[in-house]
Amino acid sequence: MIQGVPQPAFYIFKCQQSAPPGMPKPSCVSQNDPESQQLFQHLAQSLMMKGIIGTVQPIQTGCLNRCQQGPVMLVEPGHTMYVGLTKEKIDRIVDEHIIGGNVVQEYVIPEEMWGEPVTPASMAK
Numbered sequence: 001m002i003q004g005v006p007q008p009a010f011y012i013f014k015c016q017q018s019a020p021p022g023m024p025k026p027s028c029v030s031q032n033d034p035e036s037q038q039l040f041q042h043l044a045q046s047l048m049m050k051g052i053i054g055t056v057q058p059i060q061t062g063c064l065n066r067c068q069q070g071p072v073m074l075v076e077p078g079h080t081m082y083v084g085l086t087k088e089k090i091d092r093i094v095d096e097h098i099i100g101g102n103v104v105q106e107y108v109i110p111e112e113m114w115g116e117p118v119t120p121a122s123m124a125k
């Protein structure tokens with residue numbers, strides 16, 4: 001049997017959008033909040049330290065359109081949007097969701113902010 005290259009088990013999309021200083025618009029990486037600037041690195045480091053980087057791929061993205069709930073990150077597969085992140089919350093998400101297989105419900109975006117998706121088929125022209 002040919003052994004292929006395994007696909008990742010998870011992609012974690014961390015919003016790295018930052019607004020310029022003085023901008024009223026909220027953003028996931030803020031000049032006024034040093035912890036918000038360290039979250040991606042913290043995520044990548046903890047995946048590395050646990051030996052699961054590679055099968056779990058952290059990806060830096062631009063705005064995911066939930067800025068008011070920031071800092072946010074999206075876990076795929078599962079379409080799980082985590083909000084209000086801190087280092088501590090990221091640690092729990094890695095341990096309980098990524099390794100343990102249980103979504104950390106208390107950090108998931110409120111349902112009214114994350115309604116059912118509109119299918120592209122119903123919108124396509």
Ligand code: FES
Nearest residue numbers: 015028063064067
């Ligand atoms: S800036 Fe992160 S969701 Fe918009």
